[in-house]
Amino acid sequence: MTAYLALSALPLYLLGIFYTPLLFAGALAQFAYLLARGVHLGRIPLAGLHDTLIFFSSSLVIFSAPFYRPMKEKRMLFYRMLGVSALILAAAAQLSAPHEGPLPPVLDTYWFELHVALSFFSYALFGIGAFIGILSLRDESLADLEKKQYKAIFFGYLLFSASMIFGGIWAFLAWGTYWLWTPKELWTSILWLFYSFYLHARSQPGWRGRKAVLTGILGFALVLFTYMGVGLLMKSSHSF
Template identity: 30%
Template sequence: MNLASAVNENFANYSNYLIRSAMFVYALAFLAHLAEWVFGSRSRIAVQSAALTAGQAAAQEAADAGKAKVTVQVATRGGGTTTLERPAVVTRASSSDRGIPDGPGAAGTSERGDLYGRIAVSFTTLAWLLHVAGVVFRAASVQRAPWGNMYEFSITFGSVAVGAYLLLLALKKNVRWIGLFLTTSVLLDLGLALSVLYTSSEQLVPALHSYWLWIHVSCAIISGAVFYLAAVGTLLYLFRDHYEVALAAGSSGNGRWADVMRRLPSAASLDKFAYRMNALVFPLWTFTIIAGAIWAQAAWGHYWEWDPKETWSFITWVVYAGYLHARATAGWKGRKAAYLALIAFTCFLWNYYGVNIFVTGKHSYAGV
């Protein structure tokens, strides 16, 4: 059968139109999120939240500890008694928990800012529907899984990342603060896909015609999308943590950068979010590697040959495993663990872009 005749060019064109339409609506969502942050930063809530510094939180902590002191009377040799006061032990959920509440960007904002935030979410939802439709038409144009090359992987990856974000919102999670950074990233992702990675709809080589294409690559896409959300949380945690340290040192926290920082969730909340996302998807990434090895045995006759894609997938797994283990070790919480998580996501990105573009291996026949 002629492979070219198996491609529905009309569906392929519809896919391209839908992806470009999604980019336009994502741009509107980005502008609405930007307006939300600008007007939200000027709100009374945002200004009030800046008043609670780390020093005030520490003072409140000391007051609470003083109320909880335990008084013990100890008999002395001379027959008298001595009164000892043992202060209560103040525990924290994590090393980054300073008792500072989440900023208004996580749990509320001014009326005007909230309006722009709701508009942004509505635009994001509409853009996502167009985005998913574009991916579906791409699949229909070749009647196979729509992730046979880097262009298709990119557009599907972006749709899954946005879908995961909208799912968290539907579950009533306070994650709207991700919206500005997510829409920015998706616009860059789709722009790169259309301008650099674009490949016309075509059939794949026989080795890729397997049900493992649906299983292995879909798991890799889902894992990468959740890893991405966790990486955003980790990066913002580092900035917010630096901001809270400055507050503890007596900084007034004035300026546009401080307005942005105080709208974010607390460093402790961001740290917890990133850890939970990474821990949630790590088993799926493990299965992704196992599924790839099974597919390699069926296609090439070997489970593992240290192909560059296999090697970097394993390296990514090792670094994420090290991160999760580090979180269970007292000396590797906070910033140290965050740096390790970012290194792990960098390995994922290199495996996705670098290996496919700059390194030749058995996975290269899928094309850019």
């Protein structure tokens, strides 16, 4: 029965590409699905591709809400891009089997849940920043959109930094070290350094504008590789 909630998000996202409020209905359906799964499993469902893809797509839509009004005449295009992305992520989630049953004991901690939830919130904000950036590239009002991209990315950077720190605390309590040398940790650090680079570069007069926009877009490509590429192509402590 709960599976229908996740499936119902697909047509809602599809129609939401043309009528924005339905995107939020889709995100709510996914949220309800995760809530129902959480109650059934007795834990926050954040393990495996199925759960995280649903979490990612709903976060993408939910975190776009503060940008709904400020996007003004660009709103429709922005939400079309966002809707297509949320739809792809939600559809991909259906191709991956949900992780049923209890988690390995080492994942049974609030630090893990905070670490993962904040990671996906930040990924969503980096994605929103990239979409705003793409829109700004073909627009005369680049400066205004670029500021919005900066806000999304900077807030995402805060959540991402918090996620890394919570991950370090969890790793210290679980494995006796706050750092493990695996490709996932390296790519996470690369991502964090990359957005540190973006924030520092943007404070330079020569970087504000097109260069900053392109850097913000490139950052989201790194996000997608860190999330999916590393997990699928490289061996890591993050494969449970």
